[in-house]
Amino acid sequence: MNMKKTFAAFLDRDGVINLDFGHVGNPEEIIYVKGAFKAVRMLNNLNFYVFIVSNQAGIGKGKYTYEDYLECIEKIKKDFANEGAVFNDIRYCPYHEEATQEKYRVKDHPFRKPNPGMLLDLEKTWNIDMKNSFLIGDKQSDLLAARAAGINGYLFDENDYLETFVKKVPEVSLQVKKMKKDLF
Numbered sequence: 132m133n134m135k136k137t138f139a140a141f142l143d144r145d146g147v148i149n150l151d152f153g154h155v156g157n158p159e160e161i162i163y164v165k166g167a168f169k170a171v172r173m174l175n176n177l178n179f180y181v182f183i184v185s186n187q188a189g190i191g192k193g194k195y196t197y198e199d200y201l202e203c204i205e206k207i208k209k210d211f212a213n214e215g216a217v218f219n220d221i222r223y224c225p226y227h228e229e230a231t232q233e234k235y236r237v238k239d240h241p242f243r244k245p246n247p248g249m250l251l252d253l254e255k256t257w258n259i260d261m262k263n264s265f266l267i268g269d270k271q272s273d274l275l276a277a278r279a280a281g282i283n284g285y286l287f288d289e290n291d292y293l294e295t296f297v298k299k300v301p302e303v304s305l306q307v308k309k310m311k312k313d314l315f
């Protein structure tokens with residue numbers, strides 16, 4: 132069994148992978164940010180595990196259903212796979228203290244960012260080396276979750292080009308350098 136730790140890129144979904152129209156729960160509302168496919172493919176090629184960590188309180192609040200969420204995430208996975216880009220795992224958090232559905236009404240759920248629960252769960256599941264990992268989000272709550280999980284978080288603007296942004300992430304530059312060193 133290979134116990135070697137791998138490193139990861141934790142990506143928020145709405146506002147990082149696809150545009151955030153507020154409670155995106157319909158596959159027709161999935162419009163990707165520029166450079167999204169290339170960014171994830173690059174991370175795959177650099178041996179980063181790529182994870183989506185997404186608050187989805189819209190489920191708990193009844194803005195859309197769990198099935199709607201699944202449809203969206205399946206579309207995202209399929210569209211990226213068609214472009215040769217892979218998400219290794221996905222975590223989402225439907226819980227919110229003001230959820231209309233009782234089963235989702237939880238105050239300060241450990242998975243809900245700014246809490247780091249989704250990141251820590253993925254760290255444990257995949258034996259992730261957090262020292263060489265990072266997060267990209269579009270909100271302060273994303274960055275706070277990263278900090279609480281002990282990794283760097285970088286603030287992205289959905290109007291920017293994701294591949295260019297990812298290239299500038301220090302943890303990514305480091306892997307690019309290491310890979311070049313291994314080649315020569």
Ligand SMILES: [Mg+2]
Pocket residue numbers: 143144145146147151268269270
């Ligand atoms: Mg977001």
